[in-house]
Structure formats: structure tokens, C-alpha cells
Amino acid sequence: MEFEELRKILVQILGVYPDEVTPESTFEGDLGADSLDMYQVLLQMEETFEIEVVPEQLRDIKTVAEAVEYIKAKKK
Numbered sequence: 001m002e003f004e005e006l007r008k009i010l011v012q013i014l015g016v017y018p019d020e021v022t023p024e025s026t027f028e029g030d031l032g033a034d035s036l037d038m039y040q041v042l043l044q045m046e047e048t049f050e051i052e053v054v055p056e057q058l059r060d061i062k063t064v065a066e067a068v069e070y071i072k073a074k075k076k
Contacts, residue, residue: 002049002071006064009044013037023065051075 007021014031027033033041042053045067051074061067 002068002075003064005048006045006067006071009041009048010064013040013044021064023063023068025064026062027064027067028062045071049075 003023007018010016010021010031011018014033014037016031020031025031027038027041038058039055042055042058045051046053049071051071053070053074057070061070
């Protein structure tokens with residue numbers, strides 16, 4: 001569920017096609033996200049998943065799979 005919701009966020013904010021977003025996709029390299037894009041993703045993640053995202057921790061997250069694991073850990 002987290003992956004599908006995160007995929008929707010990335011498609012909306014980054015303007016990529018859904019099939020471009022895989023667990024192995026990197027935000028910067030594969031999806032072309034810059035720092036402003038990632039800030040928008042962060043805000044949408046907080047709203048969608050009802051979690052608090054620490055911006056410093058998000059910098060260490062490079063792939064979609066890592067973001068999904070972060071979301072799951074925060075939801076517990």
C-alpha cells in the first residue's frame with residue numbers, strides 16, 4: 001500500500017509515468033528529482049501517511065524502496 005501511494009505522489013509531483021517508478025528507482029538519477037521536488041514529496045508524504053518526516057533523515061534516502069521502509073517505520 002505504501003508503495004502505491006508513494007508512486008501516486010511521485011507521479012503527481014515529478015511528472016513521471018507510473019511505470020517509471022519502481023522500488024529500485026533513485027529519486028535524483030532515475031526520476032529527476034531536485035531538492036525542491038523532494039521538499040514537495042516530503043510535505044505530501046507527511047499529509048498522505050500522517051507521519052512526521054525529518055528532512056535530515058530524508059537526505060539519506062536515495063531509492064523509492066528506502067522511502068517505503070522509512071514510511072513503514074514511522075507509521076509504527
